Amino acid sequence: MRDVFEVGAQDGLARIGELDVPRAGVTVETPTLMPVVNPNLITVEPSRFVDEFGAELLITNSYIINSDDDLRERALDEGLHEMLGFDGAIMTDSGSFQLAEYGEIDTDTEAILRFQHDIGSDIGTPVDIPTPPDADREQAAAELETTQQRLELAETVDVGDMLVNAPVQGATQPDLREQAGAHAYGTALDLFPVGAVVPLMNQYRYDDMTEAVLAAKRGLGRDAPVHLFGAGHPMMFALAAALGCDLFDSAAYAIYARDDRYLTVSGTEHLDDLHYFPCDCPVCAEHSPQAVRGMAAGDRERLLAGHNLHVSFGEIRRVKQAIKSGTLMELVAARAHAHPSTLDGYRALLDHSDQLEASDPASKDAFFYTGAGSARRPEVHRHHQRLDRLDVDGDDVLLTEGDSNHRYDESWNVLPPFGPYPSALATTYPLTAETPARMDRAGYEAAAEGVCRLAEANPDTAFTLAHDDWPESALEAVPQRVSLYNAVRGE
Numbered sequence: 001m002r003d004v005f006e007v008g009a010q011d012g013l014a015r016i017g018e019l020d021v022p023r024a025g026v027t028v029e030t031p032t033l034m035p036v037v038n039p040n041l042i043t044v045e046p047s048r049f050v051d052e053f054g055a056e057l058l059i060t061n062s063y064i065i066n067s068d069d070d071l072r073e074r075a076l077d078e079g080l081h082e083m084l085g086f087d088g089a090i091m092t093d094s095g096s097f098q099l100a101e102y103g104e105i106d107t108d109t110e111a112i113l114r115f116q117h118d119i120g121s122d123i124g125t126p127v128d129i130p131t132p133p134d135a136d137r138e139q140a141a142a143e144l145e146t147t148q149q150r151l152e153l154a155e156t157v158d159v160g161d162m163l164v165n166a167p168v169q170g171a172t173q174p175d176l177r178e179q180a181g182a183h184a185y186g187t188a189l190d191l192f193p194v195g196a197v198v199p200l201m202n203q204y205r206y207d208d209m210t211e212a213v214l215a216a217k218r219g220l221g222r223d224a225p226v227h228l229f230g231a232g233h234p235m236m237f238a239l240a241a242a243l244g245c246d247l248f249d250s251a252a253y254a255i256y257a258r259d260d261r262y263l264t265v266s267g268t269e270h271l272d273d274l275h276y277f278p279c280d281c282p283v284c285a286e287h288s289p290q291a292v293r294g295m296a297a298g299d300r301e302r303l304l305a306g307h308n309l310h311v312s313f314g315e316i317r318r319v320k321q322a323i324k325s326g327t328l329m330e331l332v333a334a335r336a337h338a339h340p341s342t343l344d345g346y347r348a349l350l351d352h353s354d355q356l357e358a359s360d361p362a363s364k365d366a367f368f369y370t371g372a373g374s375a376r377r378p379e380v381h382r383h384h385q386r387l388d389r390l391d392v393d394g395d396d397v398l399l400t401e402g403d404s405n406h407r408y409d410e411s412w413n414v415l416p417p418f419g420p421y422p423s424a425l426a427t428t429y430p431l432t433a434e435t436p437a438r439m440d441r442a443g444y445e446a447a448a449e450g451v452c453r454l455a456e457a458n459p460d461t462a463f464t465l466a467h468d469d470w471p472e473s474a475l476e477a478v479p480q481r482v483s484l485y486n487a488v489r490g491e
């Protein structure tokens with residue numbers, strides 16, 4: 001068990017966690033969002049973060065501070081917390097981003113970690129190599145090796161009780177990401193940013209981002225706090241939390257505001273296109289889009305940045321509540337159905353429902369079927385696996401969506417998308433599911449898969465499936481030896 005991070009309530013891979021930041025003397029509840037502060041360009045004063053938005057942690061860039069004579073002297077003299085006017089915990093980045101942008105930087109892991117320590121950072125970062133997505137395998141592997149050497153070097157630098165990030169690279173090569181996760185987890189370092197996914201998120205490639213994160217997670221232990229580096233758009237917080245990410249950082253709140261862009265949980269709007277503010281935050285309650293358009297650039301930027309932070313922190317709270325109540329997958333589905341890119345991410349996530357299932361609680365309040373994706377959720381996967389182990393008593397068994405029938409030795413209930421189950425389980429999760437009266441094809445097909453599993457596990461039993469007019473695509477998947485009865489048509 002890593003002693004700085006404790007995992008509490010879980011929902012799939014998502015979890016509520018407690019991150020101890022000893023140097024700051026605080027414990028941060030995760031998932032959490034870190035506003036990014038560019039010390040050269042303050043859009044929202046960091047002193048407002050705690051009271052107005054509920055931020056417990058911010059992130060700033062030690063490389064930018066170190067590169068500017070004035071900022072460097074002030075940071076060394078006053079300390080980072082005093083300089084930024086922020087009492088919470090502060091994470092610092094190292095210049096890896098600048099390395100990726102400009103090809104070279106004039107610092108190294110040892111020097112920048114010592115500098116981060118000297119200016120009072122609570123969580124520091126070595127100089128890793130952010131390999132861009134789609135880099136060829138040779139480049140990704142070679143750069144990963146360099147990153148790994150730097151993590152090993154970082155372990156040897158004496159930084160007192162400052163926590164240190166161990167970035168996980170590997171581009172879009174899942175096996176490299178997994179190997180990078182395992183290596184990073186094996187070091188004595190503390191937090192695990194999944195790096196170089198910003199280009200994927202900027203291009204709305206949420207499916208590729210999902211694959212990269214899940215691969216890293218397979219290498220990392222379950223008690224590793226994971227930071228999705230550069231994830232600042234609230235439309236993907238629910239998905240990212242469902243992937244098992246604990247920390248997010250938002251530069252987006254300020255960068256988008258500078259271009260008059262307005263964040264929402266389902267995408268981005270431009271101020272020019274808004275007739276109304278579709279939001280309950282104080283900025284949106286007190287101003288109209290028309291009034292904000294008429295303001296000076298600086299005022300407009302500050303107000304939009306304020307809204308962007310409010311909507312982002314609001315979504316983090318919604319995600320946390322959903323994890324606690326076991327309804328995160330419903331929230332992910334709702335976000336997925338608002339934007340094609342989040343839908344891609346959701347579908348990629350469902351491709352790995354076995355990975356999610358391993359840490360999903362066996363019982364929650366209720367399973368809501370909210371669309372075809374629900375048929376691929378971990379709960380359905382787990383029920384199908386359980387059917388391999390459930391024995392039937394009789395020789396001649398009815399599987400029915402309706403009433404039992406005494407002509408058979410035994411009757412089992414059938415509920416799409418789960419399929420058959422013994423009536424004794426009817427009051428247990430997830431079979432207490434709320435499903436629509438107008439089930440979709442995917443739900444019936446998943447139920448047919450359940451019928452297959454039960455028939456395969458009980459080869460000597462005769463089965464009859466009494467169904468309420470299932471579509472042909474589902475009935476075709478039922479083994480031929482299962483007799484079919486259409487209860488709606490009576491045939």
Ligand SMILES: [Zn+2]
Nearest residue numbers: 279281284307
């Ligand atoms: Zn607002």
